[in-house]
Amino acid sequence: MNIKKWIGTVLCMVCMLPLRAQIVWQPVEPGVWKGVVGTPEAYSLLEVAGCTPQKEGFKRLPEVGLPEWAGKIVGNVQDGKTSLRIPLQKKEQLYGFGLNFQTVHQRGKILNLHTDHYGGKDNGRTHAPVPFYVSSRGYGIFINSARYLTVYAGTGARKDSPEAPVAKDRNTDKTWVARPYSDAVSVLVPAGGVEIYLFAGPAPMDVVRRYNLFCGGGNLPPRWGLGFTQRTQKLYTAGQVMEEAEAFERKGFPLDYIGLEPGWQSKAYPCTFEWDKERYPAPADFIAKMQERGVRINLWTNPYVSPESGIYNEMYPFSGSHTVWCGIVPDFATVQARRLWKDKLEKEHINIGVSGFKIDEVDGYDHYIWPDVATFPSGISAEQMRQTYGLWVQRTTAELYKQRNQRTFGLVRASNAGGNSFPYVLYNDYYSHQDFITALINSGFSGVLWTPEVRGSKSGEEWLRRFQSVVFSPMAMINAWASGTKPWSFPEVAEQVKEYAMLRMQMMPYWYTEFARYHYDGIPPFRAMNLEPGFNPEQAVSVEMADRNLEDNPYLEAVTKEIKDQYMAGEYLLVAPMFTGQATRKVVLPKGDWYDFYTGKYAGNGETIIVTPGLDRIPVYVKDGGIIPMMEARLHAPAAGEKVNLEIRHYGKAEGSYRLYDDDGETFDYEKGAFCWREIKVVRQKDGKLKGTVSKAEKGKPNSVASVTWKFMSM
Template sequence: MENMKKKMILGALAILMLLPVHAQIAWKQVEPGVWKGVVGTPEDYSLLDVAAVTPLKESFARLPEVALPALANEIVGSIQDGKTSLRIPLQKKEQLYGFGLNFQTVHQRGKILNLHVDHYGGKDNGRTHAPVPFYISSLGYGVFINSARYLTVYAGSGARKDSPNAPVVKDRNTDKTWTASPYSDAVSILVPAPGAEIYIFAGPTPMDVIRRYNLFCGGGTLPPRWGLGFTQRTQKLYTAEDVEKEADEFERQGYPLDFIGLEPGWQSKAYPCTLEWDEKRYTDPAGFVKTMLDKGIRINLWTNPYISPESEAYKEMYPVSGSHTVWCGIVPDLAGEKGRQLWKDKLEKEHINIGVSGYKIDEVDGYDRYVWPDVATFPSGISAEQMRQTYGLWVQRTTADLYKKRNQRTFGLVRASNGGSSSFPYVIYNDYYSHQDFITALINSGFSGVLWTPEVRGSKSAEEWLRRFQSVVFSPMAMINAWASGTKPWSFPEVAKQVKEYALLRMQMMPYWYTEFARYHFDGIPPFRAINLEPGFNPEQIITSELKTSNLEDNPYLEAIAKEIKDQYMAGEYLLVAPMFAGQTKRTVMLPKGNWYDFYTGKYVGNGERITVSPGLDRIPVFVKDGAIIPFMEATLHAPKAGQKINLEIRHYGKADGAYRLYDDDGETFDYEKGVYSWRNIKVTRDKKGRLHGTISKAEKGKPNSIATVTWKFMTQE
């Protein structure tokens, strides 16, 4: 009898252990407008720790004061079966953005996502290059989950039976409004760990939320000026002579070029990699790099981190690598200090010490069929899953540290990233090649603290070539990737003139691009971002036949995908870019509220309305806000060097007065972190006779001053 009682008690305890344990979340303010909550016992290894996040504290003072959002007290956390679930409430008219680098959708409400670092496979299902567990609400708050696990997100999907906002029951047999995706009033997130850290970022606007997130992660990256110039990636088996010849051809034909990317053939072995120069193709690597630097062109090296048995580093790296190989190469355990140091030592010895300016770090994302499996083990004790989620962060952090140590800025490419990476000097890319989806990814990058390039590779026609090239000019990295095709900017002679015009336009706009990246760093404002974040944007302008009688309660997923703008975006403070795609002769553009003007002519185009434009093949549609000030410089073939003076042409658009703060520093070092930078105030006002006049503040003594002369161009004629 006594044994039976004990068994009954033990059975009851076992059942209780299987039931969810609800946890009260206590919120602690960690920065102005940022609060941290803890559920259960979070794991020590996290995204923010790997990214080594250091908030840019002084910049928070420029954001509005805010209180903890009321919904914080409604967030429910519970632990069951060693896993943590979080439930964050939603309102009926609320839309969601973010959840990482999505390629096909901007609105995320109604989606089910498995946030998992992977090569993008053509579906927005959460498996992507940067599955950042951060989302922004249209109501002006954001949520970040600081976990290095594969997270499952129900972004307004799934309805609890006890919900106060439960969906209305409908009869499918007789009610045409029945839907298979009924209304859900919460975001539910499953974290496969016995605890989780959750951060709330307050607004009051969605843009303020994003700014706080970027500043919390150290501020956005500030690339060197040369990183914002033009780059060409050469074919994989080019020799030093081939590269020099191609650089000379750019110069001869008058196309700008700031850095060249060498693809796999620069290494003695690749897939896996030796990280060592091929002695036949590059007989004198140091001499080659110096020759290119003397031409004003920097060298960027492609690699993946998987070490070949033929590498001199293999033997020493072997004990501090993972249990499984990738393409028969060992995987350095970058979460362990020794493995990380050995990898850094190899890069420094072979490349950085001879003047290599940066990296393209490939294949740190997936696919599952070639990257290490989730059963792999690593000497550091970090699980294969956590390593998969953070390996892109590790390669960025370790290489960025090498250049930071030398007080030398870099700008490169990477195939995987995650939360906390805003300050890393890397742009994400992949092997996917949809022009339309590339633009959607560029839009979504601004929600997640990452950068994305809609790079140009091969094209089927001159039209496609030019359309793609026009897009990259208005993106974080103006790049042609010719590793397979060998294509050049002039490969399609019928549009070579237009391609050169846009390449030179990229250089002319260098003062604007550089200032906008400075704002990304100091103020957290993404340089390329969704139109949804523009104050004058009204989502109710977007009406489709499916949505004339629809709302989030009727069908949240239909609403999400049909009322989004995913083919136009803001570039910096003043420009609205609306790319054209091959086969298009016209397109519609949604203008936010306020007067807008044509970028090329200065003519008025509209105010808060839908317009149709037919720009012709020569133009990518770009529109400018009323009162906008865009600083230009002369069209040079290389970005200005430290201390080099430029002639500034300041363009003003529209009829309103204008103001702009122009940023300046040496363009190459981290001295700006010590205060060695300047902001010049530019103003355009009208005199008593209504004539426009421009002024620029004087350079401060002892501060950087790259301006030689200033001229003014008032683009909008009365």
């Protein structure tokens, strides 16, 4: 045999063998380590998001060392692809992997993390396919890749596994399962290398906090962003929008910003980004008049450029090979495309007072988005562009407001890892109330925000139930782009809707503080019960499953224990939404005394209760010693420098404390130190009575408090 051919054959065979990479863990932040397998691609999620870790927040977390088992994480490179294997223990549960709508527990699933419009199945194709997961053991794993990742989340058992499942006879053994136990998470990355990050706890909440802080801290919206928003029908005129705002004020419903849907543009699908001259003949004057009413304007758009847009010709060389709805797709990985889009939005929208954007259709559905064979001038693949396009539009628009020292808050249809600090909330066209709540719960694991928006309803009951939920979410919104609904569209429940809209405004000091904790400390404002101390998932096991042997089937075991219809809202509140047709529901209370939010009455301790709240109430409970700062009911959020009267509510018998956050509510001056935390304390005096105090505002720091009154709800 020719020696050269023999050597060539041997080399080819060697190249085909898997190369086991030795992962060397390097500390990058306290409790965070980075490992490298193969040669990672330069284009990554963290690179696109441009995040800067929130370093101060790490100082307030427990000190931890690299877990001993980190050396058991294995990486291989073969055929230009990278595989990762992270060990699992038998009783371990997994959470996260992005915005899932139907399940909280993810162990036993196979996921293809792929940015897409949600299609009704939790298979990884979702608006935020974040490659980060949290373990019940108190660690997290993040894969910094902008590729479509395949995740075997505790499925696929190796023959040499130290804890391999035992073969069983299906004919005679009733414990046989179709999903055998697997002791690892395996991830396939279609690239010749990848960065992997390990986040230590010690508790799962600490893991989530470290991840959020590593990605820049959570978003701190302007105060008005936490008020109430209404999105108008798609072809509304300036006059109709003003009439709607007048109706809100006349009927006594709060309103901080209105969203204009596609009809504000001269052409949409694809977009010109230019005002329609008939519906909005004088946009600057229109926006100024709305601002005089205390109402801001948010604009719907998608980034696909119409041939009739003024930037079409300039953008053409910096767009992809394929179109979306016959519009060109800006290659935002190029400086030129970002600059052209920024200039258009700044000159024609932001300069005349537009407060923010709703950026639609950056998620997918293969039949309209660019295909994976598309090419882009930057050289970035169509796959990578799809995984990061939501990040690009958020980053590009957020930078516009940041350079003006002006905060914004808007909507976006896609996001990914690293987008934690961007001022956007996710939404979609799916409309299951129950699944919207599950998505809200899961959002807390993945560094994104989600709104269970209200659109239309078949009955007053459904309308009120949806509205009650949205009040306890990141964005209190009615999206009437198609239905034209208003808060008062169902007269039989209009007063109850108004009560909850006003409650949203009253609770603004609490919501604003909780978002500040998200920003400074990485604590998600809305999160799963699994992150709450004292929560016992065994309480959720259904009676019919309690006596089954599920040890060899972690997936089935998990879904019988998960709680996906109640969640924590801020430090002290447990929210348990009601759905249409429900008169009663179960509420699982973590260990510790809990009290009814509305009455202050004792509810239970570490038990499952059955409640019948009536149509007028969404069940909400407060931890013992909980402190909820509230303000007077009003139609608009406080402006910068405006003072409000606080009513501080205390629940239960225990002493308590709460740190109330304050800044101007509109600018980024807090990054320069223009903010303060005020200590609220409730202590029991010698006579047995509770007394509350609030620390003084720091000299030279923002102070939005005019007066303070106390309400001891459980006395």
